[in-house]
Amino acid sequence: MTPEDLVEIELIKRLKYKYLRCLDQKLFEGVGECFTEHATAAYSGGVYSFEGRQAIVAFLVESMGSEKFLSSHRCHHPEIDLVSDTEATGTWALEDVVIEETFDITIRGAAFYEDRYVKLDGVWLIAHTGYLRSYEEIHPRGSIEGLTVTASWWGTNGKSSLGGTPQ
Amino acid sequence: MTPEDLVEIELIKRLKYKYLRCLDQKLFEGVGECFTEHATAAYSGGVYSFEGRQAIVAFLVESMGSEKFLSSHRCHHPEIDLVSDTEATGTWALEDVVIEETFDITIRGAAFYEDRYVKLDGVWLIAHTGYLRSYEEIHPRGSIEGLTVTASWWGTNGKSSLGGTPQ
Amino acid sequence: MTPEDLVEIELIKRLKYKYLRCLDQKLFEGVGECFTEHATAAYSGGVYSFEGRQAIVAFLVESMGSEKFLSSHRCHHPEIDLVSDTEATGTWALEDVVIEETFDITIRGAAFYEDRYVKLDGVWLIAHTGYLRSYEEIHPRGSIEGLTVTASWWGTNGKSSLGGTPQ
Secondary structure, eight states: HHHHHHHHHHHHHHHHHHHHHHHHOHHHHHHHHHHEEEEEEEEGGGEEEEEEEEHHHHHHHHHHHHTTEEEEEEEEEEEEEEEETEEEEEEEEEEEEEEEEETEEEEEEEEEEEEEEEEEETTTEEEEEEEEEEEEEEEGGGGSSSHHHHHHESSTTOOOOOOOSSS | OHHHHHHHHHHHHHHHHHHHHHTTOOOOOHHHHHHEEEEEEEGGGEEEEEEEOOOOHHHHHHHHHHHHHEEEOOOOOOOEEEEEEEEEEEEEEEEEEEEEEETHHHHEEEEEEEEEEETTTTTEEEEEEEEEEEEEHHHGGSSSTTTTTEEETTTTTTTOOOOOOOO | OOHHHHHHHHHHHHHHHHHHHHHHHHHHHHHHEEEEEEEEEEEEEGGGEESSSSHHHHHHHHOOOOOOEEEEEEEEEEEEEEEEEEEEEEEEEEEEEEETTTTTTEEEEEEEEEEEEEEETTTEEEEEEEEEEEEEEEEEGGTTOOOOEEETTTTTTTTTSSSSSSO
């Protein structure tokens, strides 16, 4: 590993962070920019599998597009290996939380991603992404009395409605 | 991006990590060291806005100073851009948990930070920090029967009081 | 800090990520590869203390080996200092979740690690690891009505059994 390799690795991390930020902010055009045209995805051990940028983005829009779908997808522990000047692989540890206000459920989970990246015209893109769950759990939000959403990106413009318990 | 840029970026990440560690360990002098004298903060979409290092730290001491306020503020996905030799911007994804033992509540949330940094006398400092919530939620801890704090930095010197279920 | 230092720091991060991934995937041989022969561990403020790679790994196998023990150990905020060409220290912020299906409990916690690393024959290894809890909490899973595990690495091969709420 050389300092120059680290630059490539940092650019790949940035790609992943852009993808995840755009996902949770519902900037789906930005999500699309992260993939090659013929990228493949195999989310949740392949339960949700897609071929092509268009199919991947269409799935994400359909499943996560609602402003009642509040999500946090965080990827950690990047183990990125440069295979050639234009190819790399990456393993990541995912933690995700979904608050689904329409169905009044919370989903929490952890997983490991296995990605492949390619560099096209000087820009790193996701060629394949997919993960297997360490665990996933769900509960009706009504099961916890008094559980209340006090802020959301869309509902409150990102501001807390809690007055006296500052963050 | 050059290897030398990566050094600056790593130093900015270290600044953020020091800020967050000092915050959760209640080392408020260390928190203050992370800001410029005239730094500004706009937490929670500006609900909690402050001008000047002194005002920011005073707010943090007041809102988070109690040893009954157990917090975990974690920032992920650094997207740091060097604007000049002495200026940079940073986007971060926050996950935070607060267990407030006095009021017997838990607050969980996710957010995106937008920071500005400046390098003064060779040291990177926070010139502006602020975040918007993706979501925030609260619940009375009594709503989950048997929910028990089994360790805390102050209450148990960081040791678990669980005997048989090691971490 | 130099670009060459960053390479060493990245290699130390990779060591920690391998350790954590192997832990949650129950690849205990891989866990063992991360430690020096005479490594020491002081988990949970020293409640769980061990001397030697063999003792550390034996403890981890015993406490986390069950496929009913679903865990996510994530380390953040690396503050890694190179002490010499072959010695380094590291501070990390831990977030961990354990779903213990046998005892039907969930444990969540946060902590700060203080590690020491050494480079032997060109490979960074953990010489000492240990953490203090910011907090730790436990609850019986039955206290949240309808709380259900919908995927696990071992139980469902990492696939979600939720049909209609894609991740």
